Amino acid sequence: MMVLRFAPASPFVRKVRIAAALLGLDKDIELRPTDPAKGEADFWRENPLGKIPVLIDEHGTQYFDSRVILEYLDHRAGGGKILPRDPAARFAALRLQALADGVGDACLLQVYEGRYRPPEKHVQAWVDMQAGKVARGLAALEAAPPKITTTPDVGQIALACALGYRDLRFNGDWRAKHPKLVAWLDKFSAQVPSFVETKMAA
Amino acid sequence: MMVLRFAPASPFVRKVRIAAALLGLDKDIELRPTDPAKGEADFWRENPLGKIPVLIDEHGTQYFDSRVILEYLDHRAGGGKILPRDPAARFAALRLQALADGVGDACLLQVYEGRYRPPEKHVQAWVDMQAGKVARGLAALEAAPPKITTTPDVGQIALACALGYRDLRFNGDWRAKHPKLVAWLDKFSAQVPSFVETKMAA
Numbered sequence: 001m002m003v004l005r006f007a008p009a010s011p012f013v014r015k016v017r018i019a020a021a022l023l024g025l026d027k028d029i030e031l032r033p034t035d036p037a038k039g040e041a042d043f044w045r046e047n048p049l050g051k052i053p054v055l056i057d058e059h060g061t062q063y064f065d066s067r068v069i070l071e072y073l074d075h076r077a078g079g080g081k082i083l084p085r086d087p088a089a090r091f092a093a094l095r096l097q098a099l100a101d102g103v104g105d106a107c108l109l110q111v112y113e114g115r116y117r118p119p120e121k122h123v124q125a126w127v128d129m130q131a132g133k134v135a136r137g138l139a140a141l142e143a144a145p146p147k148i149t150t151t152p153d154v155g156q157i158a159l160a161c162a163l164g165y166r167d168l169r170f171n172g173d174w175r176a177k178h179p180k181l182v183a184w185l186d187k188f189s190a191q192v193p194s195f196v197e198t199k200m201a202a
Numbered sequence: 203m204m205v206l207r208f209a210p211a212s213p214f215v216r217k218v219r220i221a222a223a224l225l226g227l228d229k230d231i232e233l234r235p236t237d238p239a240k241g242e243a244d245f246w247r248e249n250p251l252g253k254i255p256v257l258i259d260e261h262g263t264q265y266f267d268s269r270v271i272l273e274y275l276d277h278r279a280g281g282g283k284i285l286p287r288d289p290a291a292r293f294a295a296l297r298l299q300a301l302a303d304g305v306g307d308a309c310l311l312q313v314y315e316g317r318y319r320p321p322e323k324h325v326q327a328w329v330d331m332q333a334g335k336v337a338r339g340l341a342a343l344e345a346a347p348p349k350i351t352t353t354p355d356v357g358q359i360a361l362a363c364a365l366g367y368r369d370l371r372f373n374g375d376w377r378a379k380h381p382k383l384v385a386w387l388d389k390f391s392a393q394v395p396s397f398v399e400t401k402m403a404a
Contacts, residue, residue, distance in 0.1 A: 048338035049304040068296045094270045102251040136250035
């Protein structure tokens with residue numbers, strides 16, 4: 001059995017859960033609820049950065065962050081499934097993952113402004129800078145939504161999770177201006193049951 | 203000719219420059235100075251996240267972030283050089299890269315507290331949280347510094363750049379308590395001329 005350090009609202013944990021399900025590995029993974037803010041010694045030993053997700057295999061070897069875990073799971077499943085081997089497809093998937101994860105990171109920094117700072121310490125220019133990354137990222141994706149492949153790749157998984165996080169924490173504020181991405185996410189949801197199963201209520 | 207969106211103080215750009223030199227690709231890359239804070243339209247089109255590094259190949263295809271660029275450069279150089287093909291070595295390199303990049307990200311967030319917020323908006327608990335990630339990461343690495351392979355892998359490159367950034371922005375504050383990592387970085391510097399050539403004065 002593998003172990004996944006897990007919290008239900010993390011978009012990066014969600015990537016791992018969806019990848020595992022797509023690869024047929026979800027039954028081999030025990031979910032271990034972890035609050036990164038608590039700083040348990042075991043967790044910090046597994047990942048000194050104190051971030052989730054962390055995957056631990058049967059030999060006690062740790063894998064993080066989500067990108068490394070997704071590549072590892074793809075490798076365990078034989079390779080070339082959610083991470084294409086063909087160079088053009090592979091780098092397109094990796095670029096999309098980097099963009100979607102970057103949108104997710106910017107969303108997280110917007111959330112952290114409220115979580116880690118009292119209102120009088122907020123800095124609007126910082127929040128606006130993060131919002132700009134999200135807006136430009138989504139505008140670029142709306143202009144040319146990626147194809148959804150039979151087995152979605154790491155980029156498509158990351159995009160779905162970034163949009164899902166925007167739904168969770170920002171009340172779907174992206175939807176009105178991005179009709180193509182709304183249709184994209186509807187199609188992804190219909191094709192990938194684990195995306196629906198890992199949905200968090202706000 | 204490839205183009206690299208570049209700024210001299212970025213630890214993530216430095217990874218790319220060192221990787222390119224190790225792979226013999228540095229002569230094929232034109233450095234294009236870019237200030238991410240300026241938000242040029244061309245730059246934002248290449249990477250909507252507004253982050254450096256971005257690499258653009260001869261066909262106008264963009265690659266980001268630094269991890270994706272390193273994998274792409276390794277691929278261009280034939281593969282299996284800075285990103286091992288053997289699974290155990292590959293995932294160890296990817297894990298080390300994720301840890302070192304995570305330390306670098308936490309250092310950046312410490313720097314950004316000063317760059318993007320006036321002193322009265324600083325939140326010590328946030329800065330301390332980032333400092334904790336750096337301290338735990340470096341403690342774990344001091345306990346077991348990675349081997350330096352004949353061609354350093356992406357993890358070793360990332361670690362050298364994270365330590366170099368700590369030198370640049372935090373006046374080498376990590377050195378006193380991490381003698382093994384100091385020796386490690388000395389050895390890396392002696393072996394990798396491009397690490398010395400890309401050093402920034404503080």
